[in-house]
Amino acid sequence: MDGPSHFHTQKGYELAGGSPLTAAMEDYLEMLCRLCGTEGFTRVHLLAERLNVQPSSASKMVDGLKREGLVKAEKYGLLRLTPRGEEVGRYLLYRHGVLHRALCLLNHTESELEQTERIEHFIDRRTVENLARLLERYDLPPR
Known part of the structure; x- marks a missing residue:
């Protein structure tokens, strides 16, 4: 049996994993990949609609994905994945x-x-x- 020092809470495992992406960020990126797959871009309101969230919440999450270098925003509200985001x-x-x-x-x-x-x-x-x-x-x- 594993010793007590090998057990962590879920949050402990997340922190030990070292990934900068949260589960929510992964959900948004996964949906962005689906939406961008056909035309190469999408918009915040479509992302929000597909994930059943408010556009303001989607916009905030997109900002986080931009900071991680996974998404770029362009003129007229277009969102595109970066090569790393793809x-x-x-x-x-x-x-x-x-x-x-x-x-x-x-x-x-x-x-x-x-x-x-x-x-x-x-x-x-x-x-x-x-x-x-x-x-x-x-x-x-x-x-």
């Missing part, structure tokens, strides 16, 4: 897809969106890759 966003979409497929397989359902959204921020890359390999064995292609 890279991180694509991984977040991949992680979401792998976890969603695994949960649907496990629970014999068509959608496990809520569970996926709750879990995806707390799973590491190694586990995501191992889940992807497991899904390949079940011959479940990405959705």
Whole structure:
């Protein structure tokens, strides 16, 4: 059994992980990646609408993503992902897809969106890759 010094609170694990992105920032970046995927840009009001938040909240979060170098704002309210934002966003979409497929397989359902959204921020890359390999064995292609 692990000794007492190996246990932390959720916040403790987050702080130890060293990622500058919070779970909320990941949610916004993931949605930005979805929205920018078709035309290469989106707007704050569309982001807010898709995440069911107020535009002022979305604007504040976009400011944080800009500070992290993941998003840039342009004339006329256009939002675009930076190359780094695209890279991180694509991984977040991949992680979401792998976890969603695994949960649907496990629970014999068509959608496990809520569970996926709750879990995806707390799973590491190694586990995501191992889940992807497991899904390949079940011959479940990405959705």
